[in-house]
Amino acid sequence: MSIRFHDSRLRTVVELDTRDPGRVAMYVCGPTVYNLIHIGNARTFLWFDFIRQYFEYRGLQVTYVMNYTDVDDRIIERAKVEGSTTDAVTEKYTRAFEDDMAALGVTPADVLSRATDHIGEMVKAIEGLIERGVAYATDGDVFYSVEKFPSYGKLSGRSLEDMRAGDRVNPHEGKKHPLDFALWKAAKEGEPSWPSPWGPGRPGWHIECSVMSTTYLGTGFDIHGGASDLIFPHHENEIAQAEALADTEPFVRHWMHAGLVQMESVKMSKSLGNVVLAREVVAAYPGEVARYWALTGSYRTQLSFSDEALADAAQGYERWSTFLAAAKHALGPDMPPAPQHLHRPEGADGLVGPGAEYIGRFIDAMDDDFNSSEAFAVVHELVREANRRIEPAQRGETEDREVLSSLAEAFTEMTTMMGFHFGPTESPKLVDDLVQYLLELRDTARSEKEFERADAIRSRLAAMGVAIEDTAAGTRWRITPVPKESG
RNA sequence: GGCGGCGUGGCCGAGUGGUUUAGGCAGGGGCCUGCAAAGCCCCGCACAGCGGUUCGAUUCCGCUCGCCGCCUCCA
Incomplete structure (x- = not known):
């Protein structure tokens, strides 16, 4: 039997069928580096890394690409709040992300691409979309015209009519259709910007991912992943962009989406403010415990924290x-x-x-x-x-x-x-010898029925994170996680 | 309003049309132990409700109730 998994576009379990036999090209939407990630974000990244590792375990050669969104409105805001620059903000939170991932035992992707290193390609892609008549420029902004992409909605399973009926779509002046989305945003005074045929500005969020994924993996790559709240509009828009540009379908062969983490049966989300940071968890428990928690349940279903x-x-x-x-x-x-x-x-x-x-x-x-x-x-x-x-x-x-x-x-x-290593496999010889010596002292006490003394040694060791267990073949000991102070 | 998903024993969390079970945590009883700890063994009439299909449904279909996600930034 081969590997099967749930393709979220087809809404059914499919057999892994890669573009190149024996190879898997996968892309996962990475973080917007304006903030510390929470445990819900971490679960997604933990899972896709796990899936990648599993492919490798099964003998497949994986190319795993993840992006950093390092240009975004929220980053600009954050820089204002912190009295800092956008560069400093993205640098700081990129590093924080990497630290958090490392603490959870997540292996870095093969390619970690930054949006700001690919502005040129994005501008080119936007020009291409305008040439093809699916995008239009107004006042320094460029929008994608969703009505020009016939299969718009195929990933999320909704039609333009359905959504137009919704009362939550908010129109924006300059847009021809309320669901048209920005490919390029004109810069306001003081905002970071790059030159473009439409004036200085910055790319929209969606164009980033379709450009970077295809830059590194080509079109028609195997798996595009992310959390389920990205299905609409982000991934839908990626498809619209990439397929309109390439004239080929599909942009990706398989979509995979991870379920969201719930806090008291409500989605954990930065905008709702009910978050538990990944680093808070890692401060309270070893990273492997968080890993165990995240991986015990299916990646597809909601998981309560x-x-x-x-x-x-x-x-x-x-x-x-x-x-x-x-x-x-x-x-x-x-x-x-x-x-x-x-x-x-x-x-x-x-x-x-x-x-x-x-x-x-x-x-x-x-x-x-x-x-x-x-x-x-x-x-x-x-x-x-x-x-x-x-x-x-x-x-x-x-x-x-x-x-x-x-x-x-x-x-x-x-x-x-599964990424578990059970702490340090070997302790320094000095530690071994010291513990051994204490155990000998305790054994002497035990043989003299001096149980108070023996138990005192045991509890002191326990407090230091050394658990001891008496067996017929002598006392064995192991290092246990000492409860850490959280905060 | 539109689209999608979920409801499993105290808790978390899989799975399946039927002789026999997920698994973990917590709980009860036992064995082992100086006491512990760890471990092993045993135990608890689970499948939201109501109908239907079927020889038989927790598993398929319909309805009801409840919950959640997306439709706006979001992992």
């Missing part, structure tokens, strides 16, 4: 982390090393051993529209089976050791694929 949801995720993540430490303790030198190259182009074919079944189920789940909920369930089930083997493996039972080793290897493969 709450302290409880995050605490749940922390518990689930902890279970995996604990298992890994226990397996290492039990297997010692027989613990399989972390996988170097994660590639399963053939699925689980040819894999043998107890871990193979789980990897097979994992791949089946992920191939099916990236069913991460099922994939997580597979990992949890593996952990349960493996936990049963810990104790006998510790006692030295050969078969249990072999099974545990195979399961631990599969576990590491799947969790690494």
Whole structure:
């Protein structure tokens, strides 16, 4: 079986069918860098990165392009508010975005393009649209004429008539149709601007993405992604621009949209002000916990954010982390090393051993529209089976050791694929030695029935983030996340 | 008003026309333990409501109720 996923234009699950066999060209709308991103934004980026990683895991060669919108009304406003320049604002928030992504374990896209580096191409594209008669200039602005694009509305499934009937469309003088949108905006005094045939100004938001995506990926590339609130008008407009310009359909082969994060059953959104910043989450929990939370649910559905949801995720993540430490303790030198190259182009074919079944189920789940909920369930089930083997493996039972080793290897493969690394794998030798020494002191106390002393050592260690567990084969310890001060 | 989606056990969150289950968290009981912790085992009459199709529906169809998104900037 091959990879299937939900194409939001066709509104159905399709088989991945790429322009070039074995390669995936994907573009995801990146942030407008005027503000810190919230956890809802982060979920989208986490997910598309995950999807990209999964393609690679399945042996596809991915080119992943993301843009930074670094010219926009909100940036101009922000610069005023901060008493700063637009350049300083975009620089600051681009960096903040990159920091936040790194904290969540998101790998940077292969190409991170800035709108302001592509103004020339955008001007050219706008000229082309005017030549083709689908755009018109008035007073230094240029608008796209939606009536000139017959299939306008095909992505979002609505017609111009439907929307004209809506009472929320606000006309703008100079527009021939209320839904016409700006390709070029004339600059007002003091605003950043670039020269153009229509006078100084800046590009509209939508033209940015269609120009940058096709610049890097050509037309007819494989996947265009973003969150579902971009379907209309942003992505609709991108299609109208790109297809009118190229005379070819389609602009992209597949559209994918991520569901929105809800805060108490309302969309989290900067304009509503009910946001939780990505960095607030990462300050309160390890980035991998946020990752766990974001990835447990389907990318397509709305996901609710709450302290409880995050605490749940922390518990689930902890279970995996604990298992890994226990397996290492039990297997010692027989613990399989972390996988170097994660590639399963053939699925689980040819894999043998107890871990193979789980990897097979994992791949089946992920191939099916990236069913991460099922994939997580597979990992949890593996952990349960493996936990049963810990104790006998510790006692030295050969078969249990072999099974545990195979399961631990599969576990590491799947969790690494999902971007989990379980903190520092090795602590400095000095730390090991010190902890070991304290454990010896505690063991002495225990053998003398000095339990108060033993328990004191345990609780001091716990406060430092070292959890200890007594087992028949000695005390094992692991580093746990120390609760961080949030704020 | 138009378009789209959702409603699953205390919570989060998958999935399916039927002999047997998602999974996690929380909860109860047990085993293990000096006590813990971790872990393992067992447990809880889920599928919004009402009709219809069917031998059989949580899963398909219709209606009702409730919720959400988009139609304006938005991940």
